[in-house]
Amino acid sequence: MLYGREEEQARIARLIADARDHRRSHAAVIRGETGIGKSTLLEWAAGQAAAAGDGRLLRATGFEAEATIAFAGLNQLLWPVRDRLDALPGPQAAVLRGALGLDVPAAGGADRFLAGLAVLTLLADLAEDGPLLCLVDDAQWLDTATAEALLFAARRLAAEGVVMLFAARDEGFDGGGLEELRPRRLGHRDAVRLLRDHDGVPALLREQIVKESAGNPLALIELGAAWNGHGPATAPLPLADRVTAAFREQIERLPERTRLVMLIAAAEGRGHLPSTLGAARALGADLADLEPAERAGLMEVAPPAYRFRHPLISAAVYQGATAARRLEVHRALADTSTDLDCTVRHRASAAVAPDESVAADLEASAERARDRTGYCIAARLYQQAAELTPERVDRARRLATAAAAMLQAGETRGAEDLAAAAERITDDPAGHAVLARLRATVEFERGDPRAAARMLADQAERMDGADREALLRTAAAYAWMAGESPVLCRAAGLLPAADRAVQGMARLIEGDYGRGLPLLADLAAEPPGRTGDRIEAVQAVLAALIVGADAAALDLATAEAAHCRRQGLIGALPNVLQLLAQAQIAAGLHQDARATVAEATGLARDTGFERRAERLADVLSRIAAIEGDGRSVAAADGGSLGLLDLGQGRYDDAVRRLEEVVRGPHRHTADVMISAADLVEAAVRAGSGERAQEAYETFAAWAEAGRQPWALAVASRSQALLNDAEKPFTDALALHDRTGRPFEKARTELLYGEWLRRARRRSDARVPLRSALEAFERLRAEPWADRARAELRATGDAADHAEAAAPDLLDRLTPQERQVVRLAAGGNSSREIAAQLFLSPRTVEYHLYKAYPKLGVSSRKELTRLRASLEPAATG
DSSP: OOSSOHHHHHHHHHHHHHHHHHOOOEEEEEEOSTTSSHHHHHHHHHHHHHHHOSSEEEEEEOOGGGTTSTTHHHHHHHGGGGGGGGGSOHHHHHHHHHHTTSSOOOTTOOOTTHHHHHHHHHHHHHHTTSOEEEEEESGGGSOHHHHHHHHHHHHHOOSSOEEEEEEEOSSSOOOTTSEEEOOOOOOHHHHHHHHHTSTTOOGGGHHHHHHHHTTOHHHHHHHHHHHTTTOOOOSOOOHHHHHHHHHHHHHHTSOHHHHHHHHHHHHHOSOBHHHHHHHHHHTTOOGGGGHHHHHTTSEEEETTEEEESSHHHHHHHHHHSOHHHHHHHHHHHHHHOOOHHHHHHHHHHHOOSOOHHHHHHHHHHHHHHHHTTOHHHHHHHHHHHHHTOOSHHHHHHHHHHHHHHHHHTTOHHHHHHHHHHHHHHOOOHHHHHHHHHHHHHHHHHTTOHHHHHHHHHHHHTTOOHHHHHHHHHHHHHHHHHHTOHHHHHHHHHHSOTTOHHHHHHHHHHTTOHHHHHHHHHHHHTSOTTSSOOHHHHHHHHHHHHHHTOHHHHHHHHHHHHHHHHHHTOTTTHHHHHHHHHHHHHHTTOHHHHHHHHHHHHHHHHHTTOHHHHHHHGGGGHHHHHHHTOHHHHTTSOHHHHHHHHHHTTOHHHHHHHHHHHHTSTTTTSHHHHHHHHHHHHHHHHHTOHHHHHHHHHHHHHHHHHHOOHHHHHHHHHHHHHHHTOSHHHHHHHHHHTTSOOHHHHHHHHHHHHHHHHHTTOHHHHHHHHHHHHHHHHHTTOHHHHHHHHHHHHHTTOSSSSOOOOOOOGGGGSOHHHHHHHHHHHTTOOHHHHHHHHTOOHHHHHHHHHHHHHHHTOOSHHHHHHTHHHHSOOOOO
């Protein structure tokens, strides 16, 4: 019976009912101090599910002893359903089979979040048979590989009929983003009821026990049990220590051999009875010696497993033993264990001095964890191996490898500490190169690419060979992002002339457009994935964005995103999607860009990269500026703020902001260069001809060197503004017809229409003005549409507006519905769509169900007929 938990019970019951009745999914963390009743609530939830009789229950418990065994928790949870793995998509099935030890994982490991996607798909598949309840107790002790996988799945659950409940202490398990239930300490009435219902406590002593327990249910029970005939503990200890002391009193009353087997069980830590008994026999004890512990209610034995009634009992047993006894027990467990990783763990626990044999075994265990994508666990094992390594050179190498694994796990602070420790004890040049790259990556992830670039360039100058070139290329990439021209030029001077990416960026940052832009344009013009090198593939996307090769940027980014989806590269995808969104914005695919950023943001948050998720919002700032959404542009870059001012007629403010941008460190890229063209218009309207001329000359030189039609068109438009002449306008419109960028074309049409109206050619002016208005309305560029309408009225246009554009069907959908519908219209099955978008098939079906009425269809067959209108295409 539960006491004082009516609110928590009602909430859990609602979650389970929602999964059963409406196929909705939920995930929550029951969080609180030791003994507050978290496990009891999980047991109650299990009883609720069993009483319904129409679903499945999966359970796992975190064990402190298994914290360094990759996917130990996942093995518990999924082992009963391992027969369902073969139905998963290939890469997902492979990573889960490796995680569960059913196959040898690929050397080097996969994306660390792929296991989470596989868990999501598997849970969704299981829920097809009925509601599924997953209960995870002591989540604070889960191995990190399991925790990451389960949290990724939990955060992406939607419409599967799955409920995941985690019980965890306040520290050690970050369930960020999940609902939390926090059971409170019991009030006086419930505390008295609980104590009264347990035998052995005299009525006269109940009030004192209630006071001592402070409303903690476990403390009520255990202090009462310890009090039975022995009197109260008088030391004013913290609550958990008082409960532990109460357990220790009960343990000390047991026979010596019982205490020995309990110590072996506590040291073994996994609840694996054969391992415990093997060590017990080696030390002269056996299973019968556990009977007194069972009778006392301290342990439950159900071969082939056992469990302590509460983790504090295990802690009391282990901490109450002498160091010599603990070492003896770990040696026995190491000698009798049949599990390789467990043997290594116990050998390490028994080591009292550096031992190369133990260190080598730990390193091998770390490599197995890394191959199973348990990067954080691998880092800890490498670090432990280093601590037990006698030789300095090997110790430094293992620390460096630990730092690399920690970085793969996304733990930059831990990686930095380990790299610094390795640096202090190594004098190997190759080792310093590895460490420099690690330290620089840490600085970059923290948001300081300038420091990262300098660090790598300094280290590279002390080296030679392939390692030097690799460091220089990375240094150049960081320097470009930071606008650190000295480092970029140093790198270019030390790298071969054939390195088009670095040489092109170096020329560009020096303002040598004639030599820099063609090099990058050549790189962008190569077919997607030509060499199979992913770094080169991303470089090509960046090159295309830098030079404004819009079609190439869109094709290359789309291809790279597709590669990440096929290979399950979840961690890499948000960065690639950011590049794709930039290309979509340039092409006028604003709603597609919103959907892309929404997906990238969701993935970044679901994988724990909150800062990356925050940065992604800036990508949409230009769309917000075009639409006149001042609130969404408020914290954006100066270019978007300047465009917003320009669209709303604040020309002096626009000039001030845009001048800061075009003089900044990134002024030579397409997305910043467009601000120079914006500056021309703002300065002309503000009556600052000299400023407009300077901005025009900069942009025109860049456009001429890059030869992108849209850029040449904008340069011609800027010339028309400066010279107040018609021909540059018509030249610009002819160039716009060869390219995308519908917003820029509409702006040219608006300016040309204004010029024609001022020249009293009102009839001629209406044609470009109506075209501009149609494009602005399609792009939701309301400030610009208002200007076009005003100009049309000034021409005497009777309609007062252009003919309304046909609505975009996809505009009716949410970003995720938009992606799902487009893929479904292309003939992809729900499972195929789910694999591409890292969702469950059931969630895909849910989005389709919500989208059909918005599109006026009722089936996939009807959706396929709309395929042409659902394809991405630039407007204008």
